Amino acid sequence: xxxxxxxxxxxxxxxxxxxxxxxxxxxxxxxxxxxxxxxxxxxxxxxxxxxxxxxxxxxxxxxxxxxxxxxxxxxxxxxxxxxxxxxxxxxxxxxxxxxxxxxxxxxxxxxxxxxxxxxxxxxxxxxxxxxxxxxxxxxxxxxxxxxxxxxxxxxxxxxxxxxxxxxxxxxxxxxxxxxxxxxxxxxxxxxxxxxxxxxxxxxxxxxxxxxxxxxxxxxxxxxxxxxxxxxxxxxxxxxxxxxxxxxxxxxxxxxxxx
Numbered sequence: 001x002x003x004x005x006x007x008x009x010x011x012x013x014x015x016x017x018x019x020x021x022x023x024x025x026x027x028x029x030x031x032x033x034x035x036x037x038x039x040x041x042x043x044x045x046x047x048x049x050x051x052x053x054x055x056x057x058x059x060x061x062x063x064x065x066x067x068x069x070x071x072x073x074x075x076x077x078x079x080x081x082x083x084x085x086x087x088x089x090x091x092x093x094x095x096x097x098x099x100x101x102x103x104x105x106x107x108x109x110x111x112x113x114x115x116x117x118x119x120x121x122x123x124x125x126x127x128x129x130x131x132x133x134x135x136x137x138x139x140x141x142x143x144x145x146x147x148x149x150x151x152x153x154x155x156x157x158x159x160x161x162x163x164x165x166x167x168x169x170x171x172x173x174x175x176x177x178x179x180x181x182x183x184x185x186x187x188x189x190x191x192x193x194x195x196x197x198x199x200x201x202x203x204x205x206x207x208x209x210x211x212x213x214x215x216x217x218x219x220x221x222x223x224x225x226x227x228x229x230x231x232x233x234x235x236x237x238x239x240x241x242x243x244x245x246x247x248x249x250x251x252x253x254x255x256x257x258x
Contacts, residue, residue, distance in 0.1 A: 028075030034104020192222030
């Protein structure tokens with residue numbers, strides 16, 4: 001008897017699947033909030049209309065009321081509208097199509113990128129693709145942090161890892177997500193070095209010796225001993241060549257005594 005019971009359950013499952021509305025099975029382009037769609041009913045222009053998908057994910061039609069649209073496909077929405085027209089006796093055999101007129105998916109990429117701004121998209125994209133759309137990272141931002149602000153929280157990634165296709169590169173961005181590439185960490189070198197100025201703190205663990213090398217080395221009168229000073233958090237103190245440099249440090253190389 002048990003095999004008969006299982007067969008009955010299997011048949012019931014098939015029947016339930018067959019009875020499922022057609023609009024639950026169809027495909028097409030995925031819809032997002034703020035998309036504007038054109039709904040066309042063949043040979044029935046009075047039922048054709050343009051509608052915007054509201055922030056709550058629905059759109060309104062006079063003959064169908066409010067329908068869930070965001071997160072569904074154009075084909076699924078078209079099939080549901082056709083089903084409603086038929087059930088309500090408005091059209092016997094409706095042929096319905098839904099096309100996206102303008103896209104509402106928007107992602108903002110800000111901070112240390114080539115072309116910061118907001119971008120309207122026709123489909124979800126990855127973090128790496130969004131950075132490419134914004135002109136890529138600035139050259140001095142390769143070791144910065146990338147912060148992604150989403151409705152469900154904040155994610156933080158290392159820029160170099162993203163560029164190399166590792167951590168976070170394939171993270172999908174959603175509507176109204178904001179990507180912020182933090183400004184590069186920098187240090188400053190002044191005094192008796194060959195190229196004084198601002199330099200990117202390219203990696204953790206950089207020493208004063210290595211920082212001076214970035215600035216072209218000591219000038220002929222520069223001191224690598226008592227004349228080295230470092231300004232950190234507003235306070236100036238003696239420095240040595242093997243001391244580790246921190247972001248926003250100012251290294252001052254004074255004139256040697258002899």
